[in-house]
Amino acid sequence: MSTPVYTTIYHLKDHEGGLVTLKGWLYNKRSSKGLHFLVVRDGSGLCQCVVSQELVDEAAWNGADEATQESSMELSGSVRKDEKQVGGYEIQVNSLRLIHKAEEYPITPKEHGVDFLMNHRHLWLRSQRQWAILRVRNSVIMSIHHFYQERGFVQMDAPILTGTAVEGTSTLFEMEYFGRSAYLTQSGQLHGEAMAMAFGKIYTFGPTFRAEKSKTRRHLTEFWMIEPEMAFYDLDMAMQLAEDMLGRIVSDALKNCQAELEILERDLEPLKRSISGYPRVSYDDAVDILKSDKTAQMVKDKLAGLDLEGASLSSELAKGKSEYGQAKKWEKKKFDSRELEINRRLAEIEEDRRNLPAWLASATAFEWGNDFGGSDETLITWHFDRPIIVHRFPHEFKAFYMKRDPEDDRVALGMDVLAPEGYGEIVGGGERATDLAFLEAQVKKHGLPEEAFTWYFDLRRYGSVTHSGFGLGLERTVTWICGLHHLRETIPFARTLDRLYP
RNA sequence: UCCUCGGUAGCUCAGCGGUAGAGCAUGCGGCUGUUAACCGCAGGGUCGUAGGUUCAAAUCCUACCCGGGGAGCCA
Numbered sequence A: 001m002s003t004p005v006y007t008t009i010y011h012l013k014d015h016e017g018g019l020v021t022l023k024g025w026l027y028n029k030r031s032s033k034g035l036h037f038l039v040v041r042d043g044s045g046l047c048q049c050v051v052s053q054e055l056v057d058e059a060a061w062n063g064a065d066e067a068t069q070e071s072s073m074e075l076s077g078s079v080r081k082d083e084k085q086v087g088g089y090e091i092q093v094n095s096l097r098l099i100h101k102a103e104e105y106p107i108t109p110k111e112h113g114v115d116f117l118m119n120h121r122h123l124w125l126r127s128q129r130q131w132a133i134l135r136v137r138n139s140v141i142m143s144i145h146h147f148y149q150e151r152g153f154v155q156m157d158a159p160i161l162t163g164t165a166v167e168g169t170s171t172l173f174e175m176e177y178f179g180r181s182a183y184l185t186q187s188g189q190l191h192g193e194a195m196a197m198a199f200g201k202i203y204t205f206g207p208t209f210r211a212e213k214s215k216t217r218r219h220l221t222e223f224w225m226i227e228p229e230m231a232f233y234d235l236d237m238a239m240q241l242a243e244d245m246l247g248r249i250v251s252d253a254l255k256n257c258q259a260e261l262e263i264l265e266r267d268l269e270p271l272k273r274s275i276s277g278y279p280r281v282s283y284d285d286a287v288d289i290l291k292s293d294k295t296a297q298m299v300k301d302k303l304a305g306l307d308l309e310g311a312s313l314s315s316e317l318a319k320g321k322s323e324y325g326q327a328k329k330w331e332k333k334k335f336d337s338r339e340l341e342i343n344r345r346l347a348e349i350e351e352d353r354r355n356l357p358a359w360l361a362s363a364t365a366f367e368w369g370n371d372f373g374g375s376d377e378t379l380i381t382w383h384f385d386r387p388i389i390v391h392r393f394p395h396e397f398k399a400f401y402m403k404r405d406p407e408d409d410r411v412a413l414g415m416d417v418l419a420p421e422g423y424g425e426i427v428g429g430g431e432r433a434t435d436l437a438f439l440e441a442q443v444k445k446h447g448l449p450e451e452a453f454t455w456y457f458d459l460r461r462y463g464s465v466t467h468s469g470f471g472l473g474l475e476r477t478v479t480w481i482c483g484l485h486h487l488r489e490t491i492p493f494a495r496t497l498d499r500l501y502p
Numbered sequence B: 001u002c003c004u005c006g007g008u009a010g011c012u013c014a015g016c017g018g019u020a021g022a023g024c025a026u027g028c029g030g031c032u033g034u035u036a037a038c039c040g041c042a043g044g045g046u047c048g049u050a051g052g053u054u055c056a057a058a059u060c061c062u063a064c065c066c067g068g069g070g071a072g073c074c075a
Helices: A009-015 A058-066 A114-119 A128-150 A189-199 A235-256 A258-263 A269-275 A283-291 A293-326 A329-364 A374-381 A436-445 A450-458 A474-482
Strands: A019-032 A035-041 A046-052 A072-081 A089-100 A174-177 A180-184 A201-209 A222-231 A280-282 A388-394 A408-419 A424-431 A467-473
Touching: A009 A019, A009 A046, A009 A089, A019 A046, A019 A089, A035 A058, A035 A072, A046 A058, A058 A089, A128 A201, A128 A235, A128 A258, A128 A474, A189 A201, A189 A222, A189 A450, A189 A467, A222 A235, A222 A474, A235 A258, A235 A269, A235 A388, A235 A408, A235 A424, A235 A467, A235 A474, A280 A283, A283 A293, A283 A329, A283 A374, A283 A388, A293 A329, A293 A374, A329 A374, A374 A388, A374 A408, A374 A424, A408 A474, A424 A474, A436 A450, A467 A474
Parallel strands: A046 A089, A280 A388
Antiparallel strands: A019 A035, A019 A072, A035 A046, A072 A089, A174 A180, A201 A222, A222 A467, A388 A408, A408 A424, A424 A467
16 A cells, blocks of 8 residues: 555645545544544645544544544545535545544534634634635735736835824824834825835835724724835826726636635625726716715615515514424424524614615715715715726815815815725725925825924925825725625734734 | 614523523434434523612613624725
8 A cells, every 4th residue: 555645635636546644623523323524624625534433443433533623633545536525525534643632612613603703713713714714815915916016016115113194084003112102004105105206116015003993894903905106107097007906806816716705605796897897986976976866766775675675584584483383303403593594684684774764864965075984985886886996086085195186176186996795995095296385285284293294295305206006905805805794804813992812 | 982782501592570491512322424414311500790670580670891783984
């Protein structure tokens, strides 16, 4: 007999019919007399390994018998293709050694609540769904690097400790820095501009901190942001770059993360449409869309649909309850889990029914000059089947460094990319102001400390040029690609308003 | 800061005035192809905390603590 080759579950396809050794952890176990079906995970995937009492020695059998969930083990056996199994392969085990018998594992193959899972994030990472999400995150990161590197951008790091608030609006984490105040960066943009003037086209990729007291599914206090900054790019060029970048991220994910997206049950159609052809929508047009009869009709249709769905689910629930008494035990179990699902969905429907009228009211009352709220963005994106780029906003609610539109002084040359399916803003940026006097006036007007910007003003003193850039929120992008409800699962260890552990 | 929902077994939840329940997990037993396997038995609880109403409180009331979602703000 040949010697087994040490490999990983991901590479089993190269060893069909051969003998291999795997090292991993027990994900789940099913047993009957003389047989153990061990679902093993090794970080690269899952594989069912069959231990038959007749075919292994006593030590191997006892090891499989004793193994508890998440026990670590090393096993060898022959690889067989089997479409029915997770990963498409199965291993008939010849030998097995228990490396460490795990204590009772807190995360069972059943459902858990968010709080419990977040408290066990260090273990939750081992679950299949988290595996899939964080591998998509990896794909997105690599796509971004490839995209920019292939286009001649230089990756440069902006400082994390800063003495300047880039945008007065956001709240900063302040800290003591050798006797004075420093802040954790909320954007690398100003330093990015300096680097763009030195290298032409650059992008930063780093952590960003916002001390906003937001408790929503779209916010983290620590998140990762990618900020390209390009000399000699105007707004239109920046919008095209953002579209090309997102298109690349999406098409790479579709190509490289098929298994992951399937685990996440992601509907691929909206992603396939999101590779190119992003409509450009001016703020003016977006306001018209928001206040249109069509939007009002969409909200009404949505409400009617929710009523229908709610009624149908309620009657299913009632029917199940009336038949519960006569049901067999396994039928009861099935109904119990369905009941949970229905109750959860009903709660969601209830919430939407409460929110939608308020959304419509706020949309109808919207006036030119207001900033879009989360609900406004969602309503606007309902009109499109792929990401859209909204541009040229009233300058009042935009950052001081944005260039004014030469054709309309009321608006700034900013742009936001809004993801479809209700995911909203994933990119924000635009063309930067080039005129020194204008910037000096802006800093004063926004009440920012002028002395903190003297270095920044230098960029307009020595060869000021047209330039643009934007920031991409990594976690929001991954949330959209994965089709998730909440962004906290897209980062290994989320930092939120009241969560610093684990 | 405000609005809203929740806290019952290790976990997910049901019970909503009258002796504390189920599934999963754990332990033991059964089953030679299982797919959140299945079947049987067992252990496991100051019903978030503190007051109050009541013959009787997990259930009703008040306050507080903790968490989820949302608003504002943002990527």
